[in-house]
Amino acid sequence: MLRLSFFFGLICLVKTDTDETCPSFTKLSFHSAVVGTGLNVKLMLYTRKNLTCAQVINSTIFGNLNVTKKTTFIVHGFRPTGSPPVWMEDLVQSLLSVEDMNVIVVDWNRGATTVIYNHASSKTRKVAEVLKKFIDQVLVEGASLDNIYMIGVSLGAHISGFVGKMYNGQLGRITGLDPAGPLFNGRPPEDRLDPGDAQFVDVIHSDIDALGYKEPLGNIDFYPNGGLDQPGCPKTILGGLQYFKCDHQRSVYLYLSSLRENCAITAYPCDSYRDYRNGKCVNCGMPQKESCPLLGYYADNWKEYLKQKEPPMTKAFFDTAEEKPFCIYHYFVDIITWNKNIRRGSITIRLTDRAGNTTESKINHEPATFQKYHQVSLLARFNQDLDKVAAISLVFSTGSTIGPKYKLRILRMKLRSLAHPERPQLCRYDLVLMENTETVFQPILCPRLQM
Incomplete structure (x- = not known):
């Protein structure tokens, strides 16, 4: 929590933006974060028909959404400055480059923007209820729960879990990108993301000693560099804001690397990071062995193998380079x-x-x-x-x-x-x-x- 407290102290002002022709992610200022914002969830749809210009959709207006295709929700987390996530556009475009799908950005910046973390975390279930209402209507139009995929970042990972619980774990997949730790560590399954929240749940833990959740939360939990200090991130407070958020955000950038052709990050199922580093857990991929799990978008290729385990859960470890695309x-x-x-x-x-x-x-x-x-x-x-x-x-x-x-x-x-x-x-x-x-x-x- 100490790092979280420092983070608030170093927050800088972010300017609001003028209206644009295409709908854009809500941009707020530090003033809004101090005053606080009421919850307002905006859903922005991107497809290959509208790659760069979002359509605002709701339970009655679906725009270009094709219910026969996969629908991927991107759910961000705590936004203490009110600024849009710097990675959002890249993630949207990268997803659409690998598969013809519906990508829905869940913009709950009005609600996530506050300097008081507790206020943002208290709104997570309400965001989930809004998403449940929308998904219900999509299902009425002929969509399938099997084709619903949720990518949740930090608090967004737990929001995704709450949505999954409302459908008794029948969502196709949830990916948690460094699920938030503060106020969630040690909580029971009903109060956080859990392996039973979807047919397949994969999680990347990149900041387990500060802003992220330490223990396993999915069917497969990936721990890059042991889940602690990430290479290339500042090691001291002299690194400014990056010192507080770099490790936490690395999960998103590692996921992005999985969407690029020149970087397939292999992970190794193992009981501990030490055993992995000592070469005790690298037999997958060898002849007569199962393939090694891949990090990120293609992690669900390992889903069938996990079904053979009881319980169907595993931890996987790997190391990364300091810079994009992070492969070693x-x-x-x-x-x-x-x-x-x-x-x-x-x-x-x-x-x-x-x-x-x-x-x-x-x-x-x-x-x-x-x-x-x-x-x-x-x-x-x-x-x-x-x-x-x-x-x-x-x-x-x-x-x-x-x-x-x-x-x-x-x-x-x-x-x-x-x-x-x-x-x-x-x-x-x-x-x-x-x-x-x-x-x-x-x-x-x-x-x-x-x-």
């Missing part, structure tokens, strides 16, 4: 050593392709233990996926700045891609790494018996 690429570095004594330390690995492009991974989250003739499998994470690796470099470090320098004698090193298991695995034999000294070599194809 996983490799295993398998090392067998022949040191007489046990060595503990970290490995830094750099890959270089034939064009001279390089990418590096520091595997230093906790020391690895190297024992004679034992294989250690380290999970390496790279920002680039280099198809043709021409050179590899390794650095071994114990982390000590004083005392003797150690050697790591490698009997065999093997590099294998998790994203592309069909690629040839690369090996190197009989290496001696001097501590804190880079060793560069050209890999060779591993014998087929080792693949």
Whole structure:
């Protein structure tokens, strides 16, 4: 709650906008947030017939809405400055680019705009009731609950859950993007988003130590970077407003990345982030195994597999890069050593392709233990996926700045891609790494018996 309090203190003024030809998201000022606003829900429809110019619709006016197609609702959260969400237009356009559907922006800015968070959260059930009334009419016109998809951000995730409860969990899908934590943490299922609120509920948790909800809320709960500090976000209050909202908003931008062709973020079902980082939970996607779940829009591809679990719930972990589109690429570095004594330390690995492009991974989250003739499998994470690796470099470090320098004698090193298991695995034999000294070599194809 401390971060939430600071957030209010740094809020700046936002100007109101003039009337426009096309309906737009409600723009309010900081003055409105201080005074408070009464709830007014506006529904704005976008389709491929009106990609950039919304139609205001209601229970009697449907505009271009086609009841035979999927209808996706986007429900925002708390708006302490009154400004429109900066990501809204991008999300609308990206959804319509991947599927011909109805996209409805649920604008409840008059209600969400207040400096008192409790006032906004108290209106969430009323927003859900408005949406229930509209969906009832759409169903009368021939729509199906199976085709109703709700994307809820922060407080919007719980609003989506309340709508789902009104239909006894028969909505097609709900996606919760960092569901709000304050005033919802520890609440019973009827007072928050819950796995039973739709036929499939997926959740991205990106700020579990501040503005987001920590515990699982869906059939599959994704925890990018463990759900805590997100790479590229400010680490101190000197980052201004971004320090307070960057982690929380990252869930939205990760979802957006899933709608772009050049970024399919793979996640790994696991009991904990530590187990994932230690490479204990990356067997999905391997031969004779189920596919790995994908983050974001295509997460429901994993729905059938989840039905086989009891209960049908799982947590999935993954890491991201600092910048859009956030994708990283996983490799295993398998090392067998022949040191007489046990060595503990970290490995830094750099890959270089034939064009001279390089990418590096520091595997230093906790020391690895190297024992004679034992294989250690380290999970390496790279920002680039280099198809043709021409050179590899390794650095071994114990982390000590004083005392003797150690050697790591490698009997065999093997590099294998998790994203592309069909690629040839690369090996190197009989290496001696001097501590804190880079060793560069050209890999060779591993014998087929080792693949």
